[in-house]
Each structure stands twice: as structure tokens, then as C-alpha cells.
Amino acid sequence: MTIWKKRSPKSDNPPSQPPPPEKPSLYVMLKKEIAPLRKQGEAPAKVPASFGHYFCDLCNSQYPVEELRQCSICGRWACGNCWMKEYYVCNSCNGIAKLLEAKT
Numbered sequence: 001m002t003i004w005k006k007r008s009p010k011s012d013n014p015p016s017q018p019p020p021p022e023k024p025s026l027y028v029m030l031k032k033e034i035a036p037l038r039k040q041g042e043a044p045a046k047v048p049a050s051f052g053h054y055f056c057d058l059c060n061s062q063y064p065v066e067e068l069r070q071c072s073i074c075g076r077w078a079c080g081n082c083w084m085k086e087y088y089v090c091n092s093c094n095g096i097a098k099l100l101e102a103k104t
Contacts, residue, residue, distance in 0.1 A: 026087070029100050030073045034093060038075030044068055045077075058082035058091055 037057070044054040044065065053062040057076040068077045071090040084094040 026097060026100060027073075030089075030093060030097055033096055033100070034074050036073075036075045038070070038077075040070065040072070040075060042075065044070075056082055 044057070047053040047055060047062050050062065052064055054065050054068060054077065055061070056063060056068060056079040058078050059082050061079060063079050068079060069083055070077055071093055073089050073093040076090045076092065078090040082091045084091060087094060087097055089097065
């Protein structure tokens with residue numbers, strides 16, 4: 001007894017025109033454009049004079065680690081002021097994303 005459907009045989013005639021190439025996603029284009037500064041999961045720079053504070057890589061302010069987010073493109077650690085919720089990336093990568101969007 002077969003539970004799955006059998007595939008219909010493909011026609012031997014090739015399509016008249018090849019399908020148009022797919023446009024790469026914005027994330028893929030950003031990953032090609034931007035070299036990572038930190039690996040994902042790598043800790044932010046610690047403030048030497050403080051026990052639980054770390055530096056924001058963009059504005060160089062001190063924050064507890066709970067208030068920092070790591071950019072999925074470049075790996076920078078950014079505070080709430082240096083973070084863009086639109087693409088879930090840091091301000092630096094967001095600027096490049098806007099340029100890539102305008103280009104396409």
C-alpha cells in the first residue's frame with residue numbers, strides 16, 4: 001500500500017525561456033558587502049573599571065550586557081540608541097542596507 005503520491009512524469013520538452021534569475025535577499029547582499037568585525041556570540045568589549053558593564057561598539061558608551069544587542073551582519077554590539085529595529089541590525093549596517101535598497 002502506497003501512502004504518498006506518485007510523481008507525474010516530467011515532460012521531455014525544455015521550457016522555451018529559462019526562468020529569470022532570483023533576486024538575492026537583502027540579508028544575503030549585506031553579508032556580501034560587510035566584513036564581520038566579531039563572530040556571532042563573541043562577547044562585547046568589557047569596561048576595565050567596572051564589573052558588569054560593556055562598551056557599545058558604535059557610540060562607545062557603557063551599558064550592562066542586557067542592554068546591548070549583537071548585529072547579525074557585522075557582529076558589533078550596539079545599545080538601544082545605536083540599534084535599528086527595522087532590519088534588526090546596527091546603525092552602521094542599516095545605512096548600507098538603505099543604500100542597497102535605493103540601488104535596486
